[in-house]
Amino acid sequence: MNRRDVLGLGAAAVTATLLAPGLRLIELARARAPEEAATGRRRWGLLIDASKCGDCDACVTACRDENGWDGHGRPATDAQWIRKVTLTDRQTGHVQALPLMCQHCADPPCVDVCPTGASFRRADGIVLVDKHICIGCRYCMMACPYQARSFVHEDVTNQKHHAPRGKGTVESCTLCVHRVDAGGIPACVEACGKNGNKAMVFGDLKDGQSEIARRLARASSLQIRPDLNLNTGVRYRNV
């Protein structure tokens, strides 16, 4: 390495150091202030490429750690905010795997059926449960076509302050709303990018410049149970 290269590298390092906080500022500027309401100008969504999704469960583990829905070793009653599903084509025998979670529908059946309005959809498309007014009737679980919701069947311990849970109420994927509101991305997407197969993209479906919107515009994708016309925020490719 000659002196010119060393100088060049040094200059690059200085530039990066100077620019990084600026880039971070842009990210922060794009985040929503806590007092600012979620807006319908955005619609958060996910694009999942099933052809890239392998047999790892980085997304599931990351979600569990992030949101603290550790079970009691009882699969039938333990919560499951995100799960890996294996598909086998009945005709051809072709096998695929993909992660499945709340699909954050534009017309969510869970919100329609909830008697108290505890199930609700934010203006930016994230479907949530208000734990304070959920009475635990479980009608939303009957109505959800994706089996995306879990009932908290027993006492919960070690809750995360950003993901409150409660025995006797229903819960599901929040799209890591606490991260998204702070300008971040969901834990599953982050983990898939770091430790998985980079099969998941998160972003604003309404922002034509976002990566997710550009990818969706470029090639075909599908919703699960498109016949129900729920306009899901989670889209799949190569299923």
Next chain:
Amino acid sequence: MTHIHYRQIEGRSLGYYALLALLGALVAAGLAAAWYMEHNGHWVTGMSNQIVWGTPHVFAVFLIVAASGALNAASVAAVFGRAPYKPLARLSGLLAIALLVGGLAVLVLDLGRPDRLIVAMTTYNFRSIFAWNIFLYTGFIALVVVYLWMMFERRLNAYSRPVGVFAFAWRLVLTTGTGSIFGFLIARQAYDAAVLAPLFIAMSLSFGGAIFILVLLAACRGTGRPLGDELLRRLKNLQGVFVLAVLYFVAVHHLTNLYLAERQGVERFLLLDGGVYTRTFWIGQILIGSVLPLLIFFTARAGARALIAFGCVLVLLGGLAQMYVFLIGGQAWPMPLFPGKEVSSGFGDGAIAAYSPSLPEVLLGAGGIGIALALVALALKALPFLPESLADTDDDPHHKTGAA
């Protein structure tokens, strides 16, 4: 027409107190079961994230459906002007309220957060059929209370007919609402059908009618009040028609599903190879709950009271079997996520969900029946719901000439 004399039941016999003790024990067991489930969480029941509504719902929906049907006798008198049924109207209204209260108690005590009942009563989402039902149920109770008041208060008797007609219309809407809780579930192939609303109405007529006949027989026998054969003949024949009506709608529902290729899987599961659900359907719902009672109701003489009572018991057992197959079997069948593909996961996707009822669930459900019947037993002693006599000559002006 002769005036009908109503009188409270004596309610001092050993039998009455034994009945109250038995019902009280049922209620206590139900409350204890609810406390146990609430304290530990629902994992101590047979319910899971796949079978989210279990045995308590079987009892609760059964009682709620039966409640509107128990109003039959009053409706036949008020809406269709049938004089022989008029003396039965008070008991009919009482039974309707009691069954609804029993069913709602089970429903509420099975909630994940029964302590938040006040939230359910004050915070509404009007797109939810559940929210509508809260109004339909409480409205029904209020309406029948007013109806009873009009019947009890002599100077208000004239208004009892219009109120009765309104209550009849309300009960039809109410049961439509109950059926639509399932009819509106787009994702589940065992439900999601408009025919569920009339099916539930037919079920209400049948289950409510059977409970009414049983309570009437027991009350008349227990208090030594006469009950005419002609009246019982009418009631049992009507009951037979109700059982037929349920069978008709059940057949329409299954035939419609069988016609759709996408639903042949769930139909095969329920009707052919679903194990306990298939057996419960054919043996419980069809044979015990429909065929045998039909034979009894259309062949037995009105004097064969034990046989008629037995037929009513069979209708109720068949009704519980029907609710079980419908509710649990319907949820056990997995939802179709990717048609044409086999789906599997660690969360029950693509698999028949396992369920077996737990003792607390059964006790809670039976507690609901206890609450309903205890209310009836206490009310019969407190107020004059039962006529002194239901002998044919007393209640049927058309029959009088022949009998005299």
